[in-house]
Structures are given as structure tokens and as C-alpha cells.
Amino acid sequence: MQSHRSVKEEIKQVADIVQAIGQFVQLKKAGRNFTGLCPFHAEKDPSFNVSPDRQMFHCFGCKKGGDIFAFWMEYHGLTFPEALKDLADRYNVQIPDRFSPSEEKKRSRLRETLLKINESAAQYFQRALTKGGRGNPAADYLKKRGITGDIISEFRLGWAPDSWDGITGYLRRQDTDMERAAKAGLIVNRKGGGYYDRFRGRIMFPIINLRGQVVGFGGRVLDDSLPKYLNTPETPVFHKGEFPYGLNASFRAIREKGTAVIVEGYMDLLALRRHGLDQVVATLGTALTPQHIRRIKGYAREALVVFDSDEAGIEAALRSLPLFLNEGLPARAVVLPEGHDPDSFVNREGLPRFMELLNRASPMFDFFLEQKLSRSGTDIEEKVRVLKEILPALSQLHNEAQRTLYAGRVSERIGIKEEVVLSELNSFRRNRSENTLERNLKGRVGRTETDKKIGDIQLLNLLVHHPGTVEALRDSGCGALISNRTVSKAVAYIFHKQEENGPVSLEGLVGDVEDEDVRIQLREVMLAESIYPEQEVDQAVMEIMEKARQKRLSDSVKEIRDDPEALNDLLLKLRDRNRC
Ligand SMILES: [Zn+2]
Structure with missing residues (x-):
């Protein structure tokens, strides 16, 4: 089998x-x-x-x-x-x-079941939307908002009827495990026993992951009642803020265009899609998260984030700058004219006008700077406070020319001398980069000349990239030369595997190593370049063997220092060796 x-x-x-x-x-x-x-x-x-x-x-x-x-x-x-x-x-x-193993099996079974229940619920909501045709409030609403049948079916939109026993009754009739359906967040435990529908009188937006599975739902009311949006709570298959809405439908367009347009609401996304802008995702009515950006940067070279012009929108834009800088995804801020959201704007003004706004959008940093400055007063304390707020963001710019440019702009706008801004900036960066440098030194395996001096990593690199040396070095005692414990374990592992199975290829074996640090160490050396070119391998092996011999010798000298007779023997041995 x-x-x-x-x-x-x-x-x-x-x-x-x-x-x-x-x-x-x-x-x-x-x-x-x-x-x-x-x-x-x-x-x-x-x-x-x-x-x-x-x-x-x-x-x-x-x-x-x-x-x-x-x-x-x-x-x-x-x-x-x-x-x-x-x-x-x-x-x-x-x-x-x-x-x-049974624990894992249980967990993955549970998730499989929840996904099945979600899928069945999505189909129920979809049918409820088309049922009744005219007079179905959700269908009328979508029609009024200009959402076409194509989009409705592509995004699998649905309708949760305004009832306490809609999806609950449906799932029961399907013989669904109701406790599981409650775990999926579709129904809620009633105090006196039984269940009721969580989503009532809402347009349903299935949240679909990159593997095409319905992991949860967002529901939006048709009127102004609150809450406007209701999402599936945390479940074993749905985690809020994990990925942006619509990415499953948009990622190809995003990759093709190189940009991702990020909006807040479902209806904003659908309106833009309807007008032919496909590279768009929505944040599900929550703030942008690092996870959102990490997903998006897998496809986009730049993000265009559309914010409302109200106070909350501006605040959200300012908060998002460090996220983009941290994730290394260039971003621009698009601020809509007052009173508009993307949905209303594109429907009234059309896509070309919306694209104009996108094209004119300023880099997130400029936007940040202008906002901070426009809010500050003119006395000295205020100026220093603004500078302190700007420095962290400024220091995260990659490009030195860009940093200097912005420092100049900051100086001009705040009225603090450019030298002062730059020197504040440099000392801020120095403090940070010391930490980074340390991290890099720990993490990377370089390949400079000085690295060729044989140390722990060099020995491991030699064994991994030139497996022919394993046999030669296995009995040389070179393990004693290694001071790093993790490297020492990794080397021992390689020797052990060779002894067991003959010449080894490590690819398949690394996964079997139990010690996490050793696994990491082996992967890093495997991905690093070979330090020794083919013609230097023999020389390196000889050097290692010689060093190992000397080490053995000096160790035994240490051991017998207090034993005159043994010392005498050793000296005789050494004399014999030097003679031949
Ligand atoms: Zn990483």
C-alpha cells in the first residue's frame, strides 16, 4: 500500500x-x-x-x-x-x-466540515437572492446600485432573508450538525436552547480564500441601520484581517497591472469592478493590517489606498504609512472629494475621473508630511513635536537621495534648519541600524576572502556543498574543532547519516531533523553559495585534518601535563614523527 x-x-x-x-x-x-x-x-x-x-x-x-x-x-x-x-x-x-496523528486529523476534519457548511450556506444565500425576482429587496437594492448579474455570480453575492429561522431551518433540513454550524458563525445559540440566524436582512458577501473556499461572510444592511457591516466572528477557518476581500478574484489583474487599489467597503469594490477596474481589494470594513499588505505585496508593486476625506479616513491613512514602510510596499494615498466614497464617486463621475484621482495621488509619505504639518502650530515646542513624529517614518525610506530630499522639505516646512533635521535623522538611524547590523551578521553566511579561514560555518558549508568530503572528514575528529553547538550537531548529523546510508543528499533529510535550530542551520548553509571552489576543496580538507590532528595533540598534552611518564612518551612520539 x-x-x-x-x-x-x-x-x-x-x-x-x-x-x-x-x-x-x-x-x-x-x-x-x-x-x-x-x-x-x-x-x-x-x-x-x-x-x-x-x-x-x-x-x-x-x-x-x-x-x-x-x-x-x-x-x-x-x-x-x-x-x-x-x-x-x-x-x-x-x-x-x-x-x-489524531489531533491533527480532528482539527482538519473540523475545518473541512466548517468549509462544507459555509459552502452550503453560500448556496442558500445565493438562491435566496434570485428567488422572488422583483420585490426581493436585496435584488432591487443591487440593481439600483448598478451591480450586474455577472458580478453577482462572480462574487457569489447572496441575501440573508429578514428571518430568525432562515438559514437555521435550511441547515436543519439538510441534517447539518447544528453545533458545527454555530462554530462556523452562521447561527447563534439561543439562551433557552435551539438556534437562530446570525445574519438577518443583509446582503451576503462570501469571503473566499485563495484556494476558492468560502471561509466566512460579510453582511451589509440595505438601509442605514446599525451595524452597517456584520462579519463572521473568529472561527477555525476565518480570522479577521487575515486577507483582503476580493483578492481571490483580483489577484491576476493586480499582478498584471502591478498595482492594487485598496478600498474600504464591499460596495466600493463592486462598483469599481462594474466600471472595469479589476485590480481592487477591500479591507472588510476594518483597518488595514500587516497581513493584508503582506498578501497584496505578493502580487503588487505598488498600492493605491483610497481614503474618505473625513477625519476618520485621514487618521486611517496616517496610521497605514508605517505598515507600508515596514512591509516595503510603496503606496500612494488617494483622498476623495468631500462626501464621496469610491462607490458614489465612480457612479457619478465615471471611471476616467476616478483614474485621474489615482494618477494624481501623492506618495503616502508626502501625504503624511502634509497632514502632520497642516495640523501643527507654529511655536518651537510644536515644531519639535512634529519633527519627532516624522523622524521614524523618514528614517524608513530606502533611498538616501529621497531621505535627503524629504529632510529638505521637512526643514522648509517646519522652519528648522536642514542640517539639524539631517543630523537628528542620522542619529535616529544610527541607533536603529546598529540593531539591524547585528541581526544581519547573525543571519547571513557571506563569502568573502576572510570567510575562507576555516571556522564552524566553513566546515559545514564544505560538507554540504561537496558531499565527497564527508567520507574523508568523518573520522578525522574535526568535530572537536567546532565551537558552535548547533553547527556541531548539524555536522554530527551529516556524519551519522553517511554512516547509516552511505553518500547522502540532504534535501530530503533536513525535514527529519528534530532540533529546530539544526534544521535552520542546515537550510541556511544549503541555500548559501559554496565557499570553496572545486579546486580548493582538497586543500581545505587537508587543512581541516591537520587542524584536527593538532587539536587532538594539544588536548592530550593538557590531559597528561600532570603525568610525567605519559608526557615523556608523548615527547618521544613527537620526536619520531619529526624525524621521518
Ligand atoms: Zn521571513
Whole structure:
């Protein structure tokens, strides 16, 4: 019978990790590897590496890494069996049966059930929208707002009738496990027992993930009653702020155009789509989150964020600047004329006028600066306060010319001398960069001349990139030369595997290493370039063997220093050796 492991191997044979990850992260070729901005932590410079040779990924920043399964689990928030099933479906590999530990199995079963219930609910809401034709308040509402049938079916819009027992009755008739349906957030436990509908009298927007599954719903009222939006609560399959609404429908257009237009509401998104702007996502009525931006930057080179011109809208824009700077995604702020949202604007003025607004949008930083300045007073304390607020944002600009330019602008606008702004800025940056430098030194494996002096990493690099040396060095005692404990364990692991199985290829084995630090260490060395070119390998091996010999010798000298007889023996031995 086919085992779990062989299914995994089969998927690895047919799936290409660069292509698989490339769907979600913009990757650029860099030497033998591909690099991109890490989807798992905030960063401005790419430290996320994918190796086609090794079929593995590794982030030198947050240390996440592994094979295609590790990526799938981390990115989509799945258990191993779920990732296995997902990838098996995707690459047409048959899974005979499940072999997962029971806890994981339980969790993934629960999620599978919730997704099924959501799917069934989505179909119920969709039918409720088309039922009754004219006179159906939701259908009339959408029609009045100009939302066409195409969009209704593409986004699977629906209607939750204004009833306490609509979806509840439907699910019961379907023999659904009602406790599970409550867990999915569709129905609510009644105090005296039983259940009632959570969404009543609302247009339903299924929230669909990048794998095409309905993970939750947003419901919007037809009138001005509150709350205007009601979302599925946190469930095992839905996490608020995890990804922007509409990304599943828009990511191709976003990738094609290179820009993502970010709006707040569902209706804003649909209105723009209706007018032919496809590269748009919505934040589900919540503030932008780092997760939103991390998802978007997998497809976009720039974000255009559309804000309302009211106080709350401006505040939201100001708060979003550090998020964009942290994630390294350039962004511009689009502020609509007073009293408008994207929906009302595009419907009244048309798409060309909306595009004009987009084209005129200022970079988020300029917007930030102007807003901060326009709100400040003129006395000295006020000026210093504004400068303090601006420095963190200013210091995050990549480009020195750009920083100097902005420093000049800040100086002009606040009326503080440019030298003063620049020197404040530099001292702010110095404090920060000391931390960064330290991080980089810890994380990266360089390849400079001085690195060739044989140390821990060099030895490990040699073993990994020139497997022929493993045999030669295994019995040399070179393990004693290593001072770093993690490297020492990694080297021991390689020797052990060689002893067990003969010449090893590490690709498949790294996943079996239990010690997380050792796994990370091995991945980093595997993704790093080889330090020694082929013609220097023999020399390096000799040097290591010689060093190991000396180390053995000096260790034994230490041991026998207090034992005159043994010392005498040793001296005789050394004399004999020097003679020949
Ligand atoms: Zn990372």
C-alpha cells in the first residue's frame, strides 16, 4: 500500500517549489536561487529565498523555511494532512488513505466540515437572492446600485432573508450538525436552547480564500441601520484581517497591472469592478493590517489606498504609512472629494475621473508630511513635536537621495534648519541600524576572502556543498574543532547519516531533523553559495585534518601535563614523527 511518505515524495516529484511559491510571492532570480519579500514577517529587503535545486525555501530574516509542504502549511494556515490533500489535488496525485496523528486529523476534519457548511450556506444565500425576482429587496437594492448579474455570480453575492429561522431551518433540513454550524458563525445559540440566524436582512458577501473556499461572510444592511457591516466572528477557518476581500478574484489583474487599489467597503469594490477596474481589494470594513499588505505585496508593486476625506479616513491613512514602510510596499494615498466614497464617486463621475484621482495621488509619505504639518502650530515646542513624529517614518525610506530630499522639505516646512533635521535623522538611524547590523551578521553566511579561514560555518558549508568530503572528514575528529553547538550537531548529523546510508543528499533529510535550530542551520548553509571552489576543496580538507590532528595533540598534552611518564612518551612520539 502507498504510504504517506510516498504520496509526499510523489508530489515533490511533480511540483516545482518556485512555481508553487511564485503564485503567492513575487520572486526574482538571484544567482542559483530566487528571492522575494518574505510573506511571513515585515521586511523591506528580500531575505526570503527559494532554491529550485534544493526544492526548499528559507527566510534569513525570520528563519521560516522548509519544503513545499512547509510553505503551504504556513501560508494557508493548514495542518500537514490538509496541505497534503490540497497539493495532491492540485498536482493530481492520489491519496489512498489518511495517516495523520489524531489531533491533527480532528482539527482538519473540523475545518473541512466548517468549509462544507459555509459552502452550503453560500448556496442558500445565493438562491435566496434570485428567488422572488422583483420585490426581493436585496435584488432591487443591487440593481439600483448598478451591480450586474455577472458580478453577482462572480462574487457569489447572496441575501440573508429578514428571518430568525432562515438559514437555521435550511441547515436543519439538510441534517447539518447544528453545533458545527454555530462554530462556523452562521447561527447563534439561543439562551433557552435551539438556534437562530446570525445574519438577518443583509446582503451576503462570501469571503473566499485563495484556494476558492468560502471561509466566512460579510453582511451589509440595505438601509442605514446599525451595524452597517456584520462579519463572521473568529472561527477555525476565518480570522479577521487575515486577507483582503476580493483578492481571490483580483489577484491576476493586480499582478498584471502591478498595482492594487485598496478600498474600504464591499460596495466600493463592486462598483469599481462594474466600471472595469479589476485590480481592487477591500479591507472588510476594518483597518488595514500587516497581513493584508503582506498578501497584496505578493502580487503588487505598488498600492493605491483610497481614503474618505473625513477625519476618520485621514487618521486611517496616517496610521497605514508605517505598515507600508515596514512591509516595503510603496503606496500612494488617494483622498476623495468631500462626501464621496469610491462607490458614489465612480457612479457619478465615471471611471476616467476616478483614474485621474489615482494618477494624481501623492506618495503616502508626502501625504503624511502634509497632514502632520497642516495640523501643527507654529511655536518651537510644536515644531519639535512634529519633527519627532516624522523622524521614524523618514528614517524608513530606502533611498538616501529621497531621505535627503524629504529632510529638505521637512526643514522648509517646519522652519528648522536642514542640517539639524539631517543630523537628528542620522542619529535616529544610527541607533536603529546598529540593531539591524547585528541581526544581519547573525543571519547571513557571506563569502568573502576572510570567510575562507576555516571556522564552524566553513566546515559545514564544505560538507554540504561537496558531499565527497564527508567520507574523508568523518573520522578525522574535526568535530572537536567546532565551537558552535548547533553547527556541531548539524555536522554530527551529516556524519551519522553517511554512516547509516552511505553518500547522502540532504534535501530530503533536513525535514527529519528534530532540533529546530539544526534544521535552520542546515537550510541556511544549503541555500548559501559554496565557499570553496572545486579546486580548493582538497586543500581545505587537508587543512581541516591537520587542524584536527593538532587539536587532538594539544588536548592530550593538557590531559597528561600532570603525568610525567605519559608526557615523556608523548615527547618521544613527537620526536619520531619529526624525524621521518
Ligand atoms: Zn521571513
